[in-house]
Amino acid sequence: MSSWVNGYPADGVAVHDRGLAYGDGLFETIRVVDGSPRYAERHLRRLVHGCQRLSIPCEPDLVRSELQAFARSLGDGVAKLVLTRGAGQRGYGSPDPCHPTRLLLAAPAPAYPSENADEGVALYPCTTRLAEQPLLAGLKHLNRLEQVLARAEWQDRRYAEGLMCDTSGRVIEGVFSNLFMVIDDRLTTASLARCGVAGIMRERILDIAGQQGWQVEQEDIDLGQLWHASEVFCCNSQYGIWPVRSLQSHAWPVGPMTLKLQSLIAEPDIP
Amino acid sequence: MSSWVNGYPADGVAVHDRGLAYGDGLFETIRVVDGSPRYAERHLRRLVHGCQRLSIPCEPDLVRSELQAFARSLGDGVAKLVLTRGAGQRGYGSPDPCHPTRLLLAAPAPAYPSENADEGVALYPCTTRLAEQPLLAGLKHLNRLEQVLARAEWQDRRYAEGLMCDTSGRVIEGVFSNLFMVIDDRLTTASLARCGVAGIMRERILDIAGQQGWQVEQEDIDLGQLWHASEVFCCNSQYGIWPVRSLQSHAWPVGPMTLKLQSLIAEPDIP
Incomplete structure (x- = not known):
């Protein structure tokens, strides 16, 4: 091409x-x-x-x-x-x-199975951690060896994405997605103050939450909070939103907040 | 070219x-x-x-x-x-x-002033820190935005190199050099377990120290130890060894260990 x-x-x-x-x-x-x-x-x-x-x-x-x-x-x-x-x-x-x-x-346009959005995906638990570098945090820069190493950890097609934590063990993002959770009825995503990529769809979801008047948090998240989340989903500007169905022995339903956001991101964006 | x-x-x-x-x-x-x-x-x-x-x-x-x-x-x-x-x-x-x-x-061959090797250099105190990523530590990989940011911190030609610490404040290396110190009569260089580049000249100096039967340490070094070092020098495979003359308000002489090593690296290397 x-x-x-x-x-x-x-x-x-x-x-x-x-x-x-x-x-x-x-x-x-x-x-x-x-x-x-x-x-x-x-x-x-x-x-x-x-x-x-x-x-x-x-x-x-x-x-x-x-x-x-x-x-x-x-x-x-x-x-x-x-x-x-x-x-x-x-x-x-x-x-x-x-x-x-x-x-x-x-x-070419990505050819993801429609089940990813409908039924959710399984996340692979990557052992590659994201280093903490505030000067580069949030940027979609060309230094992407951590993502290369993380993506090489699994070949099994049952895993559509991988979970990445930072070197302190905080839950940050997917290899090519951002991650949201519903914790105690609040929409929550990782703070990107130390590492991670501030994705376009993440920003859009934060904007929508603001327009809807929902409480939304960008904060440090540990694995314990992830395990106790009622909904988990990942997102990027290519595929939109995929519910996260499972990670290791943990499972989540496709929840109401995830479904609502899937419908809201289909509406026209503000320029 | x-x-x-x-x-x-x-x-x-x-x-x-x-x-x-x-x-x-x-x-x-x-x-x-x-x-x-x-x-x-x-x-x-x-x-x-x-x-x-x-x-x-x-x-x-x-x-x-x-x-x-x-x-x-x-x-x-x-x-x-x-x-x-x-x-x-x-x-x-x-x-x-x-x-x-x-x-x-x-x-072209680098054109460094001969005074760098003879009289020593002043180091610029970079505020850009090295992130801690054990999976990439030591490698001379192509993800070098930290060095780009650090090198952009100074334009003043009085500084031949810059000092880089890691995000925990440990003394690691120069922007394009490794760093050695003499602390309590022991030759010491930073551990590269978490970040830093394992330079060719650093390796050669460690080999020479071993051949000479000198005690040599690769360990975590804090700024306090650097301030109390009796000699400091930086090295790489292009220029060899430059004594470090000053960093902020601290000054070091061109010491005997530095001079001895400058002479030893001029001898033929073991393949």
Whole structure:
């Protein structure tokens, strides 16, 4: 499938690109439907925020217009948008001037079984822990070896996702999803102050909860709280919401809050 | 300057390479003198060890022969060797089969002032901390955003290196060097059980200390111990050993152990 580099069709990136050298960049994985990027403004806002935190120059209007054109040419599928600090010479110091690299990569729409959303999924208990690094927490940056190691822990297709805790044992997220729980009737998701990715669907769910006037918490969660949750679900911008049916010997029903949110995220998003 | 991809001259890498997507790979920065890669076997051993820990297939004989040919064509300078898990489709799961990408990038020999080795350097006190991730500790992998952030903390050329502590405040290393101290007449360097890069020159110095019958420790070091050290030096395979002259309000002399080691590393290495 097609790929663009800095707005033009290309299938290669310079060997000196700092995205390759150091994972010095950010990415967004964007579902494209009928030629239109879904949640485009949320993705762009997160990208701009990440660029600010990493001091990577970003031209959001240029990125947006390229994304829209790429999505039109793609029609249906997934557009992966990568922004790196660009080419540099040897050494960690930033190139000056800095010319970021913009990549757009096409992939087919994900083919997840519909049972994942309807009946829920089983989580694999990953032993790979997330290191605590507040300077990078929340960002969808290109340093993703922890996710690579975690995803390599299981091949059994009965597990649709894996649970990741941080090095202190707190429950954080899935390998490619965020996680929500209902604890004592309150919607709860992990604080991402130390690690984890602040997902687009996580943000959308927090916004919806706010609009509905629900109490919602972002806090430190231990495994004991997870075991006692009445509902658990995972989410991302590709598949929406999957109820979590089981983890190790624990099982959860597909609960009313999960079903309600599955219905609410199907409604149009605020830009 | 020249670059090779999988043994052939090329200046681009596939946009789907996992080195770019996730920093899913390793690198070695190798000084080349008179067409010969310095410490080649140490670099190759570290690369093979890193591949084992990340489950990346590696062909050391092929990597060695390409490195030697590249070094001959380079003559004098630096060869950066990068090995990634190769191209993959979207998602963290490893491609199967996996075809790693081998890169060799040429750079000029570093031009450090000779005073760095003779009179010592001032360290910048980086506020960027190293996250504690035992699964990646010691590896020279491509997830290097922490070093990028740390190196961006100072532009003042009076600082040749920066000191990095871990998130618990332990003294670990420089941004692109390892650190040794003499504490109570014992040569000491940080344990790399939780974070840090196990440098080639660090390994060489530990080997030399063993050959000399010196007591040498790899242990957790706090700032108080650093302040009370009688000698401090940093090292890497490019520049060798630089005495550390100062850090904040603390100053150290260029001590006898540092001078002795500078002389010993100039002798031929054991393969």
